[in-house]
Amino acid sequence: xxxxxxxxxxxxxxxxxxxxxxxxxxxxxxxxxxxxxxxxxxxxxxxxxxxxxxxxxxxxxxxxxxxxxxxxxxxxxxxxxxxxxxxxxxxxxxxxxxxxxxxxxxxxxxxxxxxxxxxxxxxxxxxxxxxxxxxxxxxxxxxxxxxxxxxxxxxxxxxxxxxxxxxxxxxxxxxxxxxxxxxxxxxxxxxxxxxxxxxxxxxxxxxxxxxxxxxxxxxxxxxxxxxxxxxxxxxxxxxxxxxxxxxxxxxxxxxxxxxxxxxxxxxxxxxxxxxxxxxxxxxxxxxxxxxxxxxxxxxxxxxxxxxxxxxxxxxxxxxxxxxxxxxxxxxxxxxxxxxxxxxxxxxxxxxxxxxxxxxxxxxxxxxxxxxxxx
Amino acid sequence: xxxxxxxxxxxxxxxxxxxxxxxxxxxxxxxxxxxxxxxxxxxxxxxxxxxxxxxxxxxxxxxxxxxxxxxxxxxxxxxxxxxxxxxxxxxxxxxxxxxxxxxxxxxxxxxxxxxxxxxxxxxxxxxxxxxxxxxxxxxxxxxxxxxxxxxxxxxxxxxxxxxxxxxxxxxxxxxxxxxxxxxxxxxxxxxxxxxxxxxxxxxxxxxxxxxxxxxxxxxxxxxxxxxxxxxxxxxxxxxxxxxxxxxxxxxxxxxxxxxxxxxxx
Amino acid sequence: xxxxxxxxxxxxxxxxxxxxxxxxxxxxxxxxxxxxxxxxxxxxxxxxxxxxxxxxxxxxxxxxxxxxxxxxxxxxxxxxxxxxxxxxxxxxxxxxxxxxxxxxxxxxxxxxxxxxxxxxxxxxxxxxxxxxxxxxxxxxxxxxxxxxxxxxxxxxxxxxxxxxxxxxxxxxxxxxxxxxxxxxxxxxxxxxxxxxxxxxxxxxxxxxxxxxxxxxxxxxxxxxxxxxxxxxxxxxxxxxxxxxxxxxxxxxxxxxxxxxxxxxxxxxxxxxxxxxxxxxxxxxxxxx
Ligand SMILES: Nc1ncnc2c1ncn2[C@@H]1O[C@H](COP(=O)(O)OP(=O)(O)O)[C@@H](O)[C@H]1O
Ligand SMILES: [Mg+2]
Numbered sequence: 001x002x003x004x005x006x007x008x009x010x011x012x013x014x015x016x017x018x019x020x021x022x023x024x025x026x027x028x029x030x031x032x033x034x035x036x037x038x039x040x041x042x043x044x045x046x047x048x049x050x051x052x053x054x055x056x057x058x059x060x061x062x063x064x065x066x067x068x069x070x071x072x073x074x075x076x077x078x079x080x081x082x083x084x085x086x087x088x089x090x091x092x093x094x095x096x097x098x099x100x101x102x103x104x105x106x107x108x109x110x111x112x113x114x115x116x117x118x119x120x121x122x123x124x125x126x127x128x129x130x131x132x133x134x135x136x137x138x139x140x141x142x143x144x145x146x147x148x149x150x151x152x153x154x155x156x157x158x159x160x161x162x163x164x165x166x167x168x169x170x171x172x173x174x175x176x177x178x179x180x181x182x183x184x185x186x187x188x189x190x191x192x193x194x195x196x197x198x199x200x201x202x203x204x205x206x207x208x209x210x211x212x213x214x215x216x217x218x219x220x221x222x223x224x225x226x227x228x229x230x231x232x233x234x235x236x237x238x239x240x241x242x243x244x245x246x247x248x249x250x251x252x253x254x255x256x257x258x259x260x261x262x263x264x265x266x267x268x269x270x271x272x273x274x275x276x277x278x279x280x281x282x283x284x285x286x287x288x289x290x291x292x293x294x295x296x297x298x299x300x301x302x303x304x305x306x307x308x309x310x311x312x313x314x315x316x317x318x319x320x321x322x323x324x325x326x327x328x329x330x331x332x333x334x335x336x337x338x339x340x341x342x343x344x345x346x347x348x349x350x351x352x353x354x355x356x357x358x359x360x361x362x363x364x365x366x367x368x369x370x371x372x373x374x
Numbered sequence: 375x376x377x378x379x380x381x382x383x384x385x386x387x388x389x390x391x392x393x394x395x396x397x398x399x400x401x402x403x404x405x406x407x408x409x410x411x412x413x414x415x416x417x418x419x420x421x422x423x424x425x426x427x428x429x430x431x432x433x434x435x436x437x438x439x440x441x442x443x444x445x446x447x448x449x450x451x452x453x454x455x456x457x458x459x460x461x462x463x464x465x466x467x468x469x470x471x472x473x474x475x476x477x478x479x480x481x482x483x484x485x486x487x488x489x490x491x492x493x494x495x496x497x498x499x500x501x502x503x504x505x506x507x508x509x510x511x512x513x514x515x516x517x518x519x520x521x522x523x524x525x526x527x528x529x530x531x532x533x534x535x536x537x538x539x540x541x542x543x544x545x546x547x548x549x550x551x552x553x554x555x556x557x558x559x560x561x562x563x564x565x566x567x568x569x570x571x572x573x574x575x576x577x578x579x580x581x582x583x584x585x586x587x588x589x590x591x592x593x594x595x596x597x598x599x600x601x602x603x604x605x606x607x608x609x610x611x612x613x614x615x616x617x618x619x620x621x622x623x624x625x626x627x628x629x630x631x632x633x634x635x636x637x638x639x
Numbered sequence: 640x641x642x643x644x645x646x647x648x649x650x651x652x653x654x655x656x657x658x659x660x661x662x663x664x665x666x667x668x669x670x671x672x673x674x675x676x677x678x679x680x681x682x683x684x685x686x687x688x689x690x691x692x693x694x695x696x697x698x699x700x701x702x703x704x705x706x707x708x709x710x711x712x713x714x715x716x717x718x719x720x721x722x723x724x725x726x727x728x729x730x731x732x733x734x735x736x737x738x739x740x741x742x743x744x745x746x747x748x749x750x751x752x753x754x755x756x757x758x759x760x761x762x763x764x765x766x767x768x769x770x771x772x773x774x775x776x777x778x779x780x781x782x783x784x785x786x787x788x789x790x791x792x793x794x795x796x797x798x799x800x801x802x803x804x805x806x807x808x809x810x811x812x813x814x815x816x817x818x819x820x821x822x823x824x825x826x827x828x829x830x831x832x833x834x835x836x837x838x839x840x841x842x843x844x845x846x847x848x849x850x851x852x853x854x855x856x857x858x859x860x861x862x863x864x865x866x867x868x869x870x871x872x873x874x875x876x877x878x879x880x881x882x883x884x885x886x887x888x889x890x891x892x893x894x895x896x897x898x899x900x901x902x903x904x905x906x907x908x909x910x911x912x913x914x915x916x917x918x919x920x921x922x923x924x925x926x927x
Contacts, residue, residue, distance in 0.1 A: 028469075066540050086543045099541035103559050112555070113545035157541075164545060382830075390728055393721035393805075396798050397747055400758025403768055407761055453655065461652030468645045480652055483660045487859035487903065489876050490896040493883050494663025497670055497893070517659035520652060578751035581861055585884060595753045602753070602760060602866045612761075615754045622750045630742060 015078060017042035017200055018063070018168060023072030025058055032058045034224040035072070040168075040202060040217075042077075045194050047211035048204045050221030051247070056204040057096075059221075060170050063202070064093045076167060087116070092161030093170045096177065098153045100145035106132070106156050107141040113164035131163040134193065151182045162197065171203040175210060187214055208248045212236070220244050240369055242362040245294035251326065253294040254336045257364065260286045268311060269332025275355070276309040282361055282371065290364040297339035299359045302327065303352040310352025318346055329353060401619055408616035413609055426613035433610055439594040440614070446508070446593060447576040450515035454572050457516070458523025459565065466531035477528075484521045492582040499586060506588020514586055515576040522575060523568045530564025563633045570629060574622060594618075664900070671893035682890055690894030700878070700895070707874040710789070711858040714796040715850045718804040721797070722849065726808035727838070730815070741809070748802045755799060756866050763791050763867070787869035795863040800856045804849040811845030812838075843917070851910060855903060875899055 016039035023036040032055045040046045048056045061067040063074060065086030074081050081089055101109050110131050114124040132138045135155035145153055154174065161169060174190065175183045191214055194201055205211050211218045212232045219229040220243075228240035239245035245253040259267045266273050266283065275283060283291065293299075303310045313331035320342075327338045327346060331353055338353065340346065361370045411423035430436065458480075465477055483491075495514060499505035504513075534557065542552045580595040587596045598611055671690055674683045694700050729740050747755050762768045763785035770782040785791035815838065823837050839846070861876030868877065875895065883892035 061540075064540075064544050066543065085548075086540075087546050087548050089544075090546070091544060093541070093544040095537045095541055097535070097537060099535065099537040101538060101542070101556060112542065112547075116542075116546035116551060160541075160545065386724055386728065389721075390725050393725050393801060394743060396721070396794070397744060397801050399762060399768075400755045400798060401747065401750060402758075403761050404754060404758040407758075453651075457651035457655050460648040464645045464648035468642075470642065470645060476649065476653070479661075480656050483656065486660075486664070487855065487899065489859050489861050489879060490667065490900055491660065491663050493879060493889075493892050493896045494665075494667035494670075495659070496883065497889055498663055498666050513655070513659050517655050520655050520660075524652065574749055578749075578753075580751075580753050584862075585880070595751060598753045598757060599862065599866070602756060607757065607760065612757065615751075615757055619750045619754055623746060626742065626746065626749055630738065 015075075016040055017044075017077060018202070019075040020059075020063065021073055021075075023059065023062060023074070024070045025055075025062060025067060026070055032224055033062070033069075036221075036224070036226050038219055038226055038229060040200060042200055043198050045191075045201045045203070045214065045216045047215035047218045048202060048221055049208055049211040049218050049247070050206065052206050054221045055224040056206075056221055057172055060093065060172055060202065060204055063168070064091050064170055065089050066093075090164065090166055091168045091170060092164060092166030094154075094157045094161050094172065094174055096173045098145075098157040098177075100153055100156055100160075102145055104145075105141065106137065106143050106145065106148070109145065109156055110160045110163050113160065117164070127163050128159075131159040134162060134196070135159045135189075151178055151186065154178065154186070158193070162193075162199070166199070169199045169201045171201065173204055173206070175205070175207070190214060209250065212248065218248075220247060222247075238369070239294060239360060241367040242292060242294060242364070242369075243367055245360065245362070249296055251297065251337050253296045254334070255292040255362070256295050256331070256334055256336060257290065257292045258283060258286065259290075267332070269334060271312055271332040273311050273332075274309060278358060279309075279355060282358065285370060289370075291370065292362050292364050293355075294360045294362060294369075295336055295355070296359075297326065297337050299355055299357045300336060300338045301354045301356045302329075302338055302340065302347070303354045304347075305350045305352045307352045307354060310354050313351055313353045315346070315348055315351060404612055404619065405616050407609070408613040410609070426609045427617075429610040430613040430617070436594070436597070436610065436614055439592055439597040442591050443577050443594040446511050446515055446591070447573045449508075449512040450519055450576040451569055451572045453512065453516035454520040454523045455565070455569050458520050458568065458572075459527050462524050462527035462531055466528060466534075467536065477524075480524045481521045483518060484525075488518070488581050492585045495582070496585050505586060506590065508591050510586055511583065511591055511593070514582055515579060518579060518582065519572040519575045522571050526564055526568035526571065527561075530561050530568075534560055567629060567633050570625060574625075667893045667896050667900075670890050671897045673890040673893075675888045675890050680887065690891045691898070693891065694894060694898055703873045703875060703878050704898075706872075707858050707876075710793065710796065710864075710874065711854045713793060714800060714857040715804075715853050717793070717797050718801050718853050719846065719850065722801060722804035722808055723842075723846075726805050726812050726845070729805075729809055730812040731817075744802050744805050747799065752799065752862050756795065756862060759791075759795050759798060759867060760786065763794065786867055787871040789872060791867045792864050792872050792874075795867040796857045796860065799860070799863055800853045803852040803856055807848035807852065808842065808845040811842050811848075815841050847910065847914065851907075854906075858903070859899065 018038075018040040020036060020038040023033055023038075024031070025033040036055075036059060038046075038059075048059065050056055058067065062069050062072075065081070065084060069082070072082075076089075076091075101112065104112065107128055110128045111124050114127055119127070128141070129138065132141055135158055137152060137155050137159065140148065140152060140156075145156065148156065154177070158174075171190075175186055178186060187210065190203075193199075203211075203214065212235075215232060217229060217231055218235050220227045220235065222243050228235060228244050230238070230240075235244060235248055239248065239253070242255055246255065256268060258273075260283075261267055261272070266275055266280075266286070285291070305312050311331050313329040313336065315327060315329050316335070317328045319326040319328070322342065324342055325340045325344075325346070327340055329336050329338060329351065336353060362368065363370050408426055409422050409424065411421035411425065461480055465473060465480075492514075496505060499510050504510040538556055538560070539552050542556045543549075547555060577593075578595060579593075580599055583593050583596045584599055587593060594614075598615070601608060601611060670682065672686050672688070674685070674687055674689060675681075676683055725740075725744065729737055733740050760767075764770075765782040765784065765786075769785070770779070773779045773783070783790075785794065819841075820833060820837060823833050828836065858874070859876055860874070861880055864872055864874045865877045865880065868874075879892050879895045879899075882888050882895060
């Protein structure tokens with residue numbers, strides 16, 4: 001986090017360090033990527049976040065040059081690299097299964113890329129030692145990959161990719177094969193490594209917590225498209241579409257569909273509801289389109305059923321989480337989640353839900369957020 | 375109860391022994407006969423001598439047949455190993471329409487009767503006038519052994535993780551260097567297995583060779599066959615056969631020990 | 640991989656298989672409709688069915704055909720009887736000895752058909768080991784004639800092809816779930832019922848595969864009947880060989896070869912139909 005912030009300020013913002021545009025790829029006629037644009041700044045840590053099968057690995061392999069795109073261009077450091085074969089791109093890639101060479105020791109694995117560059121032996125050895133030190137594995141240099149634990153293998157793969165001083169480091173689901181405890185510590189280690197090396201990193205993950213906690217910016221993907229590319233905070237607070245809102249956050253945002261009756265009143269399911277004037281302004285376009293509010297727990301508060309502008313609801317379950325409780329309520333046939341601190345009393349039966357913070361509103365036909373600039 | 379169990383086991387083992395005796399007796403007899411001092415092996419044995427081994431090393435006739443077998447075996451192995459490895463690589467590393475059909479086609483010789491094939495092949499050879507030539511023999515043996523090579527190499531490549539090649543590529547290895555540094559070191563047990571298997575199959579082949587071998591290129595099994603058909607057994611061949619079988623068994627044991635043959639073939 | 644390089648890599652293999660292995664079958668089909676000029680090496684490339692008519696009407700060839708099939712069936716049965724206990728033992732009981740037992744059973748397969756026959760001739764001859772042994776034991780006083788007799792050929796076929804039965808059997812029997820058997824046994828099923836109701840039905844795929852392999856190998860075999868039969872036992876293989884290499888009637892040899900291919904092909908199709916029906920039935924049974 002220390003030096004890349006300065007980097008970003010010093011950058012010419014018109015052209016990014018890595019720039020992908022119009023990237024499309026189909027496997028035997030089935031599109032896996034549909035015209036993806038993505039810019040990554042130098043020194044940035046970007047997460048590609050999306051459900052399994054949405055095309056994240058495909059995008060990564062295209063950038064690395066292991067796949068040929070059907071369409072689209074890739075620019076790295078102001079140089080078009082689309083025509084370069086993968087082995088001339090200087091892009092490090094850490095594979096999901098690590099792909100360590102089973103017939104070489106840890107040290108030989110890490111040195112492989114340097115040997116391919118015909119680096120003098122002494123220099124290569126120093127680099128290998130440095131890279132192994134960076135992942136704290138100096139003591140295992142002579143081991144074979146089969147003699148390592150999963151976490152150690154992953155760090156060797158990382159060291160191997162870093163040793164070539166890549167212009168870009170790509171990580172494909174780096175934490176998915178680790179157990180939960182290890183995952184938390186590797187998360188921190190990867191962040192530290194990023195800070196220390198200043199590398200530009202693109203990491204693929206399907207885990208939104210991972211993306212939120214690690215990345216400077218997140219590109220949310222679905223079905224071969226990038227839906228939104230923004231800082232974690234923006235993604236969380238200003239989701240560009242209902243998909244993003246539902247995919248990000250713990251718990252994810254609940255979609256509350258709101259209808260308007262012929263007499264002008266608002267309804268949630270069968271329940272008539274009079275929203276606050278501010279909210280009414282937001283809900284103005286409702287006559288033309290079907291809309292939903294993306295409601296996170298922090299948008300909501302529990303009140304009494306007859307409080308002004310409250311949405312009548314029924315408590316269904318309460319989840320106890322130690323410091324807080326999650327209250328699941330049903331309003332007009334739809335489920336919402338409200339967060340209460342542990343000492344707040346929970347009433348039972350009929351309650352009201354107050355919307356205390358202006359939530360994003362989504363057009364249900366396009367999935368896009370309404371009233372968003374651009 | 376325990377006694378009954380033991381009795382059943384004894385009968386069972388005796389029954390199995392019949393099978394093993396039937397299968398192994400001929401080889402055992404060849405071994406014993408090779409040390410006989412008479413002209414054939416009889417029971418009870420009539421004496422011990424190494425004279426047939428001596429005769430075997432002095433006979434240039436058999437040396438010729440053996441070197442033809444060796445030559446044909448090596449050439450056929452080179453052809454079918456190369457063709458088989460390339461084809462297996464293509465089949466295991468790409469997807470295209472008709473892939474299963476091509477695989478079936480390449481493995482078909484395993485299932486089709488060799489005697490039928492030989493009758494047709496001989497007519498084609500006569501037509502092309504390559505009957506009885508080295509080329510004809512090598513091509514025939516290569517065709518016969520190719521499916522073994524393809525099958526062993528297919529299973530070898532299916533165990534070779536494609537991402538290893540990708541990893542090497544992203545680390546800067548050109549396609550050629552990926553093959554040299556990653557693919558070859560990881561597939562050599564399969565290559566060796568398939569080479570030895572191919573060679574042995576060719577070296578032992580008789581059904582087809584009897585029909586297509588000419589007088590100039592007479593392989594050792596064909597010589598042995600015609601001897602058995604006509605003039606009767608020359609004990610020298612027994613000594614040679616005993617040595618060959620011993621060599622093959624040693625090879626097989628080494629292959630099993632170090633390359634896990636029974637799992638590969 | 641690029642389409643072009645895939646194609647290039649496949650070319651040598653396809654050439655060898657297509658040009659050398661498959662084209663002779665097409666050629667056979669063609670020449671089987673031709674005729675050989677009498678006392679000449681030339682053929683008459685005019686379409687005719689005489690070769691097939693001859694096969695279908697000459698009792699000699701029909702007898703040879705039936706005899707070949709008969710030998711094949713007996714060989715399969717003997718191999719089953721000898722092979723099942725071996726496969727079962729290796730699959731269930733052999734732990735340390737497993738590797739050595741498998742190697743011993745496949746040794747004849749890798750050490751050459753003629754060498755085996757050489758040993759068999761030595762064993763089975765009038766003054767050979769078996770007759771000598773039987774005489775020593777006082778079981779016979781005149782030598783049994785194995786060579787040139789059906790019995791000798793049968794022994795040779797079983798010797799050569801027993802491994803082809805054991806390997807597929809071993810393959811299926813090693814995969815039989817052990818707890819199924821212990822369950823049957825704990826319910827008090829005696830050993831023979833366990834075999835009839837559990838082991839044999841579940842080993843059916845291996846039994847069928849092994850039987851097909853052994854049957855095919857023995858009806859198409861040629862070295863064993865030729866040498867152990869000493870010209871007195873005729874099979875389809877030996878007759879084909881005689882018609883081609885000795886009589887030089889290539890078109891007729893082709894017709895014999897095609898006949899054999901068609902019969903074997905028919906058998907394969909029939910077996911496939913049976914297997915599909917069996918599979919369907921066991922699916923239905925599984926669903927109930
Ligand atoms: N080699 C391939 N051949 C055919 N389809 C593929 C191939 N690789 C990926 N796909 C398909 O492309 C889509 C995207 O895959 P991928 O990029 O691996 O997704 P992700 O990494 O996001 O899980 C999936 O539907 C997958 O089935
Ligand atoms: Mg993936």
